[in-house]
Amino acid sequence: MRLRLLLLALALTSTGVFAAPDGARLFSRHCAVCHGLEGEGGVGVPLALPSFLANVSDEFLFKTIRHGRPGRVMPAFRTLSDAQISAIVGHIRGWMPEGSEVALHADEPVEGDAGRGKALFAQHCAECHGEKGQGGPGTGVTFSRPRDLPIMPPALNNPGFLAAASDQMIKATLMEGREGTPMSSFLEQGLSEGDIDDLVAYVRNFGKNPKQWQPPEVAEPVMEMESPYSLDETVESIKRAAVGRNFRVIRVQTLEDGLVPEGEENRKQVIVYFCNFSLINEALGLDPRVGLFMPCRVTAIEQDGVVKVMATNPRYLARLYNNAELDAACGRMYETYRAILEEATL
Numbered sequence: 001m002r003l004r005l006l007l008l009a010l011a012l013t014s015t016g017v018f019a020a021p022d023g024a025r026l027f028s029r030h031c032a033v034c035h036g037l038e039g040e041g042g043v044g045v046p047l048a049l050p051s052f053l054a055n056v057s058d059e060f061l062f063k064t065i066r067h068g069r070p071g072r073v074m075p076a077f078r079t080l081s082d083a084q085i086s087a088i089v090g091h092i093r094g095w096m097p098e099g100s101e102v103a104l105h106a107d108e109p110v111e112g113d114a115g116r117g118k119a120l121f122a123q124h125c126a127e128c129h130g131e132k133g134q135g136g137p138g139t140g141v142t143f144s145r146p147r148d149l150p151i152m153p154p155a156l157n158n159p160g161f162l163a164a165a166s167d168q169m170i171k172a173t174l175m176e177g178r179e180g181t182p183m184s185s186f187l188e189q190g191l192s193e194g195d196i197d198d199l200v201a202y203v204r205n206f207g208k209n210p211k212q213w214q215p216p217e218v219a220e221p222v223m224e225m226e227s228p229y230s231l232d233e234t235v236e237s238i239k240r241a242a243v244g245r246n247f248r249v250i251r252v253q254t255l256e257d258g259l260v261p262e263g264e265e266n267r268k269q270v271i272v273y274f275c276n277f278s279l280i281n282e283a284l285g286l287d288p289r290v291g292l293f294m295p296c297r298v299t300a301i302e303q304d305g306v307v308k309v310m311a312t313n314p315r316y317l318a319r320l321y322n323n324a325e326l327d328a329a330c331g332r333m334y335e336t337y338r339a340i341l342e343e344a345t346l
Helices: 002-014 023-030 050-055 058-067 082-093 114-124 159-164 167-176 193-208 231-243 277-286 288-293 314-321 324-345
Strands: 222-227 248-254 269-275 296-303 306-312
Touching: 023 082, 050 167, 058 082, 058 159, 114 193, 159 193, 167 193, 222 231, 222 324, 231 248, 231 269, 231 296, 231 306, 231 324, 269 277, 277 288, 277 324, 288 314, 296 324, 306 314, 306 324, 314 324
Parallel strands: none
Antiparallel strands: 222 306, 248 269, 269 296, 296 306
16 A cells, blocks of 8 residues: 555656646746746836845745735735745745845844834935835836836835834845845944834834725626617717716727627627826826726627626726725726716616
């Protein structure tokens, strides 16, 4: 019996069932779309910065992947196994310059005066990290901020950050700075080690009341209404309703346009595309991923003599984005879509 089990285990290993996770493949699948294939950054912060990799522990990287940053774009990867996350961490470590080493931080907490640290934070940190540690606005390296800033100031009051970062790691970052980013050494700025301890104590105090983000509650991913008019009349009503709310109609096409041979499209499935450039710029500034759903669109479909109009629910998209800054914009867009759909079906 033991021999059979041993042979089975060897067979499974040889076929890759028990093989170690491929960190490069996992990174490419789960991380590269935001952080770049080589960790150069994009919507997400660059991970290949030598000063970053030298200062963060494997535990910090592991916890960041596991818990994410609620409301700050970085999702929590709860479905990945510990072995898979460790493989991703190992892949990220491969970007460290040859011969460099990871700083080993002690486990003990930093003792400081949080009250004094609050004043220092307002003077030295709030401009980048926000008055309440909420982090820099926008996200990524495109559209939302100048390209000479290679990294967005993180949200220090975020429960994901506070769970991943140790006191000693935060202290080391303040003392040494982070080369390649606007974060310079606080020692070089004239602060003492005692000042930095006070700052760490204040940042750690955020953990007593961390910024909690709850995605909008919404039941359906699609908004849908029934029209009492013909398909052609409904499409014209959609166009008028969009123009009446300061949108420009870009084009009207069948749902299958470009997907089937020309002339074979289902003429009873029509999409109306429209946009407001001011709205687009505002949304892209908050999160470049919004571009996937631009321009705005409403679909009209006739089936069995019934005409329905529908649109993607922006509030549902807000849940997927994990970006608290988008919630208000998605809420406004929801109201706009609802008004257009209601007017088109009155």
